[in-house]
Amino acid sequence: MSDGPIAVFDSGVGGLTVVRALLAAIPGERIVYFGDTARVPYGTRSKETIRRYALEDARFLLRFEPKLIVAACNTVSSTALDYLEENVDVPVVGVIEAGAMAAAKASETGRIGIIGTEATVDSRAYERAIQRIRPDAKVIAKACPLFVPMVEEGRVEGDVAELVAREYLGGLAPIGVDTLVLGCTHYPVLKGVIRKVTGDAVGIVDSADETANAVKRLLEEEGIAAGEGRGGIEFFASDNPGRFRHLAVLFLGATTCSVTLVEPEDFFGGGA
Amino acid sequence: MSDGPIAVFDSGVGGLTVVRALLAAIPGERIVYFGDTARVPYGTRSKETIRRYALEDARFLLRFEPKLIVAACNTVSSTALDYLEENVDVPVVGVIEAGAMAAAKASETGRIGIIGTEATVDSRAYERAIQRIRPDAKVIAKACPLFVPMVEEGRVEGDVAELVAREYLGGLAPIGVDTLVLGCTHYPVLKGVIRKVTGDAVGIVDSADETANAVKRLLEEEGIAAGEGRGGIEFFASDNPGRFRHLAVLFLGATTCSVTLVEPEDFFGGGA
Numbered sequence: 001m002s003d004g005p006i007a008v009f010d011s012g013v014g015g016l017t018v019v020r021a022l023l024a025a026i027p028g029e030r031i032v033y034f035g036d037t038a039r040v041p042y043g044t045r046s047k048e049t050i051r052r053y054a055l056e057d058a059r060f061l062l063r064f065e066p067k068l069i070v071a072a073c074n075t076v077s078s079t080a081l082d083y084l085e086e087n088v089d090v091p092v093v094g095v096i097e098a099g100a101m102a103a104a105k106a107s108e109t110g111r112i113g114i115i116g117t118e119a120t121v122d123s124r125a126y127e128r129a130i131q132r133i134r135p136d137a138k139v140i141a142k143a144c145p146l147f148v149p150m151v152e153e154g155r156v157e158g159d160v161a162e163l164v165a166r167e168y169l170g171g172l173a174p175i176g177v178d179t180l181v182l183g184c185t186h187y188p189v190l191k192g193v194i195r196k197v198t199g200d201a202v203g204i205v206d207s208a209d210e211t212a213n214a215v216k217r218l219l220e221e222e223g224i225a226a227g228e229g230r231g232g233i234e235f236f237a238s239d240n241p242g243r244f245r246h247l248a249v250l251f252l253g254a255t256t257c258s259v260t261l262v263e264p265e266d267f268f269g270g271g272a
Numbered sequence: 273m274s275d276g277p278i279a280v281f282d283s284g285v286g287g288l289t290v291v292r293a294l295l296a297a298i299p300g301e302r303i304v305y306f307g308d309t310a311r312v313p314y315g316t317r318s319k320e321t322i323r324r325y326a327l328e329d330a331r332f333l334l335r336f337e338p339k340l341i342v343a344a345c346n347t348v349s350s351t352a353l354d355y356l357e358e359n360v361d362v363p364v365v366g367v368i369e370a371g372a373m374a375a376a377k378a379s380e381t382g383r384i385g386i387i388g389t390e391a392t393v394d395s396r397a398y399e400r401a402i403q404r405i406r407p408d409a410k411v412i413a414k415a416c417p418l419f420v421p422m423v424e425e426g427r428v429e430g431d432v433a434e435l436v437a438r439e440y441l442g443g444l445a446p447i448g449v450d451t452l453v454l455g456c457t458h459y460p461v462l463k464g465v466i467r468k469v470t471g472d473a474v475g476i477v478d479s480a481d482e483t484a485n486a487v488k489r490l491l492e493e494e495g496i497a498a499g500e501g502r503g504g505i506e507f508f509a510s511d512n513p514g515r516f517r518h519l520a521v522l523f524l525g526a527t528t529c530s531v532t533l534v535e536p537e538d539f540f541g542g543g544a
Contacts, residue, residue: 038321039311044424046512049310146432149421152316160418160439163432240318 003226005030005234006215007066009057012040013244014148014185015072016251018095019233021212022070023252026219028226031233032064034262038239041148042075043117043184050119054080058088060236060262066090067224070215074116074184074207078125091218098214099181099207100129104137106203107179113172113202114141116183117148126183141183142171151186152247157193165190165197181205189251235259275498277302277506278487279338281329284312285516286420286457287344288523290367291505293484294342295524298491300498303505304336306534310511313420314347315389315456322391326352330360332508332534338362339496342487346388346456346479350397363490370486371453371479372401376409378475379451385444385474386413388455389420398455413455414443423458424519429465437462437469453477461523507531 006022008015012035019033036042036057042050054076058069068091071077071084077094084092103112103126114126121143130137146164155161172180180202182188188206195204219225237244241259248257278294280287284307291305308314308329314322326348330341340363343349343356349366356364375384375398386398393415402409418436427433444452452474454460460478467476491497509516513531520529 038317044512044515045310049511145425146418146421146427149418153417155418160432160435163435167432239321240316243316 004065004067005032006068006070007032007034007061007064008070008072009034009036009054009061010073010185011035011042011053011075012037013152013247013251015070016248017185017188017206017208018070018072018211020252021206021208022215023231023233025212025216026225027231028228029219029231030226031231032061032066033233033235034061035235035237035244037237037244041117042073043119043145043148045119047079047119050075051080051083054084055087058084058092062088062090068093068215068218070211071095072185072208072211074120078116078120078123093211093215093218095185095207095211096125096129096183098210099183099205100126101133102210103179103181103205104130104133106205107134107137109176109178110134110137111175111177111179112137112139113169113175113177113180114139114183115144115147115168115172115180115187116141118143118145120183126181138175140172140175140177142168144168144184144187147184147190148186151189154250156189161190161193162196165193169194169197177202179203179205182207233257236262238262276337276339277304278340278342279304279306279333279336280342280344281306281308281333282345282457283307283314283325283347284309285424285519285523287342288520289457289460289478289480290342290344290483292524293478293480294487295503295505297484297488298497299503300500301491301503302498303503304333304338305505305507306333307507307509307516309509309516313389314345315391315417315420317391319351319391322347323352323355326356327359330356330364334360334362340365340487340490342483343367344457344480344483346392350388350392350395365483365487365490367457367479367483368397368401368455370482371455371477372398373405374482375451375453375477376402376406378477379406379409381448381450382406382409383447383449383451384409384411385441385447385449385452386411386455387416387419387440387444387452387459388413390415390417392455398453410447412444412447412449414440416440416456416459419456419462420458423461426522428461433462433465434468437465441466441469449474451475451477454479505529508534510534
């Protein structure tokens with residue numbers, strides 16, 4: 001019952017911040033990660049396309065007989081989580097709910113800022129999740145389309161990163177937020193520059209950390225946590241494993257990792 | 273013989289700068305444009321994936337019985353043009369050759385800078401094409417990964433655009449180029465800010481304009497130019513036609529355009 005791995009997927013490498021948090025929170029678990037680098041990014045695609053891609057990704061991971069699947073992608077979590085839950089037989093954990101819960105609890109003023117991709121912001125998923133818990137909350141969301149390419153270029157500090165961060169986060173100023181949710185799995189890599197711009201008065205909620213904690217709680221509640229010392233991780237990517245490896249080192253803070261290329265015919269168009 | 277349209281494709285909206293140049297150079301021709309917005313960007317994908325996507329795009333366009341196909345994408349032109357030529361029965365025109373030719377002719381010092389996506393730069397296609405024409409040329413190439421997302425965000429001027437441009441173009445300074453090739457179809461939209469950074473002493477070669485001129489010459493040489501006044505244009509996109517329409521207005525300088533969504537099953541996995 002507790003033998004299966006934790007399966008994690010993302011449109012690309014962003015979900016690795018969730019993997020990093022999982023490795024810290026539940027080091028005894030096996031992890032299988034799939035990054036759909038052949039079709040990244042999802043954040044500018046239509047809802048229908050995001051749903052189709054997400055289900056194909058989840059189906060690829062089902063072959064590892066996981067005990068649960070983490071959709072480590074805010075875009076998928078905000079637009080396709082219910083669709084995945086309907087079509088997949090194991091529990092699916094997204095990254096929105098845990099982050100929204102943490103923000104709703106942490107905020108004193110109830111004024112909460114969300115930053116994410118266009119699709120995540122357009123979905124209003126964080127607003128809905130936060131206001132379910134705390135109906136008085138005032139939530140403002142801002143899309144930051146340059147953040148993902150900046151991270152993937154390794155541009156996580158310096159003049160450009162700071163100027164871009166200052167401009168995007170300036171969009172949250174009108175309501176004076178006291179809590180900021182990093183609503184995209186790439187953004188924790190930019191935490192340093194974001195912190196520099198917001199100053200210490202704003203609390204930063206990292207969805208990756210919150211999601212890892214939620215997974216840990218779920219495993220304990222369901223009694224399906226793995227025993228000690230049986231961890232391990234496998235990486236799969238649908239394109240360009242060399243680029244994935246390069247970025248994985250940046251995201252995981254590891255020195256190296258091994259990645260298996262998944263040929264598209266192995267999972268695209270797998271039928272309904 | 274001269275009845276078919278000019279078929280143009282790109283990974284997304286970038287090829288619209290080529291369409292704009294074609295509309296100016298050969299206004300009498302019908303144009304069919306396909307933007308593969310479901311799988312954009314191509315610039316960070318592997319060579320094998322780029323070839324497969326390009327052939328699927330070209331096959332979709334063949335149903336319109338075009339007299340020629342323009343691969344209006346530097347990434348495709350640099351990594352998949354020979355592959356397309358082997359697998360498609362109509363002439364295929366890329367965007368590299370014409371730009372390289374124009375740069376080789378325009379440069380006085382033979383010191384030429386190329387800017388493009390990671391895939392275009394890694395392919396060294398511009399260097400090879402320029403040095404075939406002008407073996408003494410010294411070519412330096414620089415990937416500018418933030419330029420495409422900047423354009424798609426509409427961020428084509430202002431502090432961030434200028435700072436990013438200054439940083440990337442600074443990478444060309446060591447050899448003191450007198451000619452700069454915009455080796456990505458998105459980049460003509462940034463011509464203003466690029467010009468501001470380079471100053472007037474550097475000649476800017478716009479691959480889109482050069483490609484349109486090359487198509488015009490080819491039609492005349494082959495005697496397959498259309499008659500007068502029969503122009504017109506149709507747009508197809510594989511995802512998110514609303515976003516395509518929004519960006520098309522920016523790229524074409526038009527006030528509106530109509531876009532048809534192509535369902536993925538209509539052209540993905542069409543067999544060998």
